[in-house]
Amino acid sequence: NAGVMQNPRHLVRRRGQEARLRCSPMKGHSHVYWYRQLPEEGLKFMVYLQKENIIDESGMPKERFSAEFPKEGPSILRIQQVVRGDSAAYFCASSPPRPAQIETQYFGPGTRLLVL
Amino acid sequence: GQQLNQSPQSMFIQEGEDVSMNCTSSSIFNTWLWYKQDPGEGPVLLIALYKAGELTSNGRLTAQFGITRKDSFLNISASIPSDVGIYFCAGLGARGNEKLTFGTGTRLTIIP
Numbered sequence: 001n002a003g004v005m006q007n008p009r010h011l012v013r014r015r016g017q018e019a020r021l022r023c024s025p026m027k028g029h030s031h032v033y034w035y036r037q038l039p040e041e042g043l044k045f046m047v048y049l050q051k052e053n054i055i056d057e058s059g060m061p062k063e064r065f066s067a068e069f070p071k072e073g074p075s076i077l078r079i080q081q082v083v084r085g086d087s088a089a090y091f092c093a094s095s096p097p098r099p100a101q102i103e104t105q106y107f108g109p110g111t112r113l114l115v116l
Numbered sequence: 117g118q119q120l121n122q123s124p125q126s127m128f129i130q131e132g133e134d135v136s137m138n139c140t141s142s143s144i145f146n147t148w149l150w151y152k153q154d155p156g157e158g159p160v161l162l163i164a165l166y167k168a169g170e171l172t173s174n175g176r177l178t179a180q181f182g183i184t185r186k187d188s189f190l191n192i193s194a195s196i197p198s199d200v201g202i203y204f205c206a207g208l209g210a211r212g213n214e215k216l217t218f219g220t221g222t223r224l225t226i227i228p
Contacts, residue, residue, distance in 0.1 A: 004158075033215065033216075035216075035218075040221075041220065041221070042120075042204055042218035042219055042220050042221050043159065043204070043206075043216070043218045044218070045215035045216065045217070048214060048215055056214065056215060058215075059215065091158050091159070093158075093216075105161075105216060106161075107151075107158035107159045107160070108158050109156070109157055109158050110156075110157070110158050112156075
């Protein structure tokens with residue numbers, strides 16, 4: 001059973017461009033979470049999605065950032081008009097619809113975004 | 117917002133030594149988790165704690181959920197080179213299947 005997949009692993013963008021980060025959850029998982037990690041810091045929650053629904057976006061910046069998890073296909077985190085401060089590692093985690101244990105968030109390897 | 121403080125920030129130890137790190141919170145969590153992150157990778161779950169006072173082991177790792185539900189510690193016994201990495205505590209609230217709040221991390225370096 002493949003783990004959480006994220007691509008690309010590394011992404012370089014110039015200021016003002018758009019960044020699209022993709023996350024394919026583990027097979028059978030219908031909950032996806034996005035976290036951001038700045039250098040030398042812990043992960044910070046951004047958004048929690050179920051299929052076709054945003055459940056909690058309290059950690060998402062109000063502008064330029066959006067997330068979706070369509071019925072078919074991966075979850076997408078989209079950052080418009082990137083700025084240097086968006087440079088970070090972005091991690092996706094997934095969990096099953098009715099977890100036996102509530103801790104079962106499995107993390108992907110992350111996408112390292114560098115904004116020049 | 118909720119905040120988890122980990123200490124120490126970094127540790128330099130010799131192979132074979134025991135390691136202890138802890139995590140404190142300004143608010144209560146119902147579940148405490150400990151993760152390890154290797155360079156360039158995502159966090160991997162080490163131990164999960166569900167009840168206040170619970171003591172749980174996973175091989176050379178032992179973790180405890182504080183009675184107040186505002187703290188937890190992680191011990192690693194007889195450290196080996198592959199223990200190198202960053203250790204994060206994380207708290208989960210009451211409802212389950214929701215966002216994790218991560219600590220600031222403890223970077224472990226082992227001196228041969």
